[in-house]
Amino acid sequence: MIHSEPETAAPFIIEKFTMAFDLVEDRIRMNAFNANAGVQAIWLTRRLLDRFLPIIVTKIEEKAGSSVVARFGLSVSQQKLRDQRETSRAEPVLAPADGVPWLASTMKLVPHGEGFVWVLQGATGCEARFFLTDEHLRSTLDILHISYSKMEWHCEKFPDWVADVGSDKPARALH
Numbered sequence: 001m002i003h004s005e006p007e008t009a010a011p012f013i014i015e016k017f018t019m020a021f022d023l024v025e026d027r028i029r030m031n032a033f034n035a036n037a038g039v040q041a042i043w044l045t046r047r048l049l050d051r052f053l054p055i056i057v058t059k060i061e062e063k064a065g066s067s068v069v070a071r072f073g074l075s076v077s078q079q080k081l082r083d084q085r086e087t088s089r090a091e092p093v094l095a096p097a098d099g100v101p102w103l104a105s106t107m108k109l110v111p112h113g114e115g116f117v118w119v120l121q122g123a124t125g126c127e128a129r130f131f132l133t134d135e136h137l138r139s140t141l142d143i144l145h146i147s148y149s150k151m152e153w154h155c156e157k158f159p160d161w162v163a164d165v166g167s168d169k170p171a172r173a174l175h
Contacts (some may be wrong), residue, residue, distance in 0.1 A: 001159070009139065010090060011127040011128060011129045012032065012034055012036060012037055012040050012126075012127065012128040012129070013034055013037075013128075013129055013130075014032040014033070014128055014129065014130035015032065015033055015034050015035060016032075016090065016093060017030050017031060017032045017093055017130070018030075018031045018092040018093040018094070019031075019143050019144070019146075019147045021141050021147050021150045021151045023064075023151065023172070025043070026046070026151070027043045027044060027045055027046075028043075028044045028049070028144075028147045028151065029041055029042070029043055029048075029091070029101055030042045030043075030044055030120075031093040031094060031095045032093065032128055032130070033093040038093070039093060039095050039096070039099070040095075040101075040102070040126075041095040041099055041101035041102075042101060042102055042103075042104050042120055042122075042126075042128060043103045043104065044104055044120075045103070045104075046148075046151075046153055046158045048105070048106075048107060049107075049144065049148075050105060050157055051107075051111075052107045053141070053157040053158065054157060055109050055160070056109065056137060056140070056141050057141065057157075057159055058136070059116065059137065060074065060108060060137055060138055060141065061074070061159070063134060071160075071161055072161075074138075074159075074161040075160075075161040075164065076139060077105070078138060078161060078162055081135070081138055081139050081142055083140060085139070102122045102124065102126045103122055103123070103125045104120040104121065104122055104128075105121060105122055106119075106120075106121045107119065107120050107121075109132075112131065114133065114134075115131060115132050115133040115134060115136070115137070116131075116132045116137060117129050117130070117131055117132070118130045118132055118140070119135075137157060141158070141162055142162060144158075145158045145162050145163065
């Protein structure tokens with residue numbers, strides 16, 4: 001079931017998501033799944049993502065350190081994430097054709113325990129949250145990079161350790 005407006009004030013807790021790129025809308029659609037609440041489709045604009053990406057990159061790089069060895073380690077870790085995603089494909093999250101996506105107007109990354117909570121909020125009161133471990137944070141960054149590439153958006157907001165990893169391999173799964 002897909003919702004265009006929240007039924008309650010409680011945020012939608014994302015368990016898994018799939019990114020879909022829509023060239024006609026010039027937006028990325030996040031199809032987000034929660035076993036108890038169904039599926040929500042959330043539009044993500046380039047403008048909002050361009051402001052959010054440096055936050056993700058900074059958090060990852062702060063944790064890894066700034067040395068050349070640390071940067072190389074991030075590159076190796078990104079390739080490992082891509083290889084794992086390629087070999088263990090999850091079922092994509094599909095939004096029903098008659099569902100109405102809501103537009104994320106703000107995003108924030110809130111520290112929480114051993115990771116972060118990615119909070120997406122819409123102007124109409126919609127809110128979704130996704131807990132991200134360090135690995136999930138790097139995987140989300142990678143999926144966003146792939147989506148940017150597919151949308152033919154400039155990827156200057158992505159660091160070399162993401163942009164250069166496996167750039168010759170086409171990505172099929174975006175979840």
